[in-house]
Amino acid sequence: MQKLTMVIHGGAGTIVKEDMTTELENVYLQGLQEALNAGYAVLEEGGTAVNAVKAAVVILEDNVLFNAGRGSVFTKKGVQEMDAAIMDGSNLEAGAVTGIRNVRNPIELATEVMRHSDHVFVAGKGANDFAIKQGIKLEPDDYFFSQYRYNQWKAIRDSDGTSLDHTHQDATELLRDKKFGTVGAVACDKNGNVAAATSTGGLTNKKFGRIGDTPVIGGGTYANNETCAISCTGEGEVFIRAVAAYDVHAIMQYKGENLQKAAEEVVLHKLVKMKGEGGLIGVDPQGNAAMVFNSAGMYRGVKSNDGTNEVAIYK
Numbered sequence: 001m002q003k004l005t006m007v008i009h010g011g012a013g014t015i016v017k018e019d020m021t022t023e024l025e026n027v028y029l030q031g032l033q034e035a036l037n038a039g040y041a042v043l044e045e046g047g048t049a050v051n052a053v054k055a056a057v058v059i060l061e062d063n064v065l066f067n068a069g070r071g072s073v074f075t076k077k078g079v080q081e082m083d084a085a086i087m088d089g090s091n092l093e094a095g096a097v098t099g100i101r102n103v104r105n106p107i108e109l110a111t112e113v114m115r116h117s118d119h120v121f122v123a124g125k126g127a128n129d130f131a132i133k134q135g136i137k138l139e140p141d142d143y144f145f146s147q148y149r150y151n152q153w154k155a156i157r158d159s160d161g162t163s164l165d166h167t168h169q170d171a172t173e174l175l176r177d178k179k180f181g182t183v184g185a186v187a188c189d190k191n192g193n194v195a196a197a198t199s200t201g202g203l204t205n206k207k208f209g210r211i212g213d214t215p216v217i218g219g220g221t222y223a224n225n226e227t228c229a230i231s232c233t234g235e236g237e238v239f240i241r242a243v244a245a246y247d248v249h250a251i252m253q254y255k256g257e258n259l260q261k262a263a264e265e266v267v268l269h270k271l272v273k274m275k276g277e278g279g280l281i282g283v284d285p286q287g288n289a290a291m292v293f294n295s296a297g298m299y300r301g302v303k304s305n306d307g308t309n310e311v312a313i314y315k
């Protein structure tokens with residue numbers, strides 16, 4: 001029997017129990033479970049891996065706790081600019097958007113780019129124009145606002161630094177502390193097709209039109225039925241230079257390693273050497289899942305028709 005598998009993440013980094021109240025922890029776990037269930041329901045009803053990853057990411061984008069869609073972090077200019085990508089491992093089609101504003105669900109726009117444009121990667125104003133043309137739902141700035149993210153930004157906006165998500169309020173700690181936000185999903189459907197989707201607000205106080213790994217195909221997002229589907233979270237600049245998501249695929253394809261081994265080689269060795277903190281989730285066409293991170297924690301979850309159903313935060 002084909003194994004149906006849904007895997008999600010909500011960011012990685014210095015996520016430690018001491019910083020969390022039980023209530024907050026439960027709200028995070030609930031948010032993860034909700035997204036996991038939404039994606040898995042698509043697979044259970046016989047839907048495609050692409051539709052499953054999109055469904056899971058939409059739920060995480062709508063959840064203000066995660067740095068994607070609603071609740072995205074603020075740029076140096078005090079606005080939210082979001083990135084997203086989706087890839088279908090069955091045909092290697094992909095869609096990605098960067099620097100977009102006011103789009104309620106960036107992953108919907110990335111999917112629209114994949115399905116209904118002649119392009120793979122679109123940016124900024126042009127991407128927003130495409131969203132309007134395709135009837136993608138827009139929201140006013142207020143919709144994306146969260147006090148928590150605003151305070152994070154206020155603490156460092158006069159400095160030159162950027163900071164990763166889920167951080168403490170103190171400015172020096174903000175710059176030192178490393179916690180990431182970004183959401184992602186990978187899935188394997190009843191036909192053994194795999195897909196990956198990733199969405200983010202990026203880094204607090206990012207400037208000059210900075211783009212992270214999330215929408216970069218092969219960097220933060222990749223899917224190929226011959227090997228695996230991967231969604232990353234972590235220090236985007238390093239993940240881009242490591243071509244992290246594609247590297248897991250390449251190790252499987254050219255070295256013949258399994259998913260878990262390939263993911264560990266990239267996250268626990270290559271990225272560590274390059275000082276790239278973070279992690280990734282993956283799935284192969286047999287429905288095997290991997291969730292590997294070199295940080296203190298990673299918001300994550302996995303659900304499968306073999307009875308697996310877990311959400312977790314810490315190591």
Ligand code: ASP
Nearest residue numbers: 180181182212233234236
């Ligand atoms: N990888 C994301 C970026 O660099 C950040 C994150 O995962 O939190 O934009």
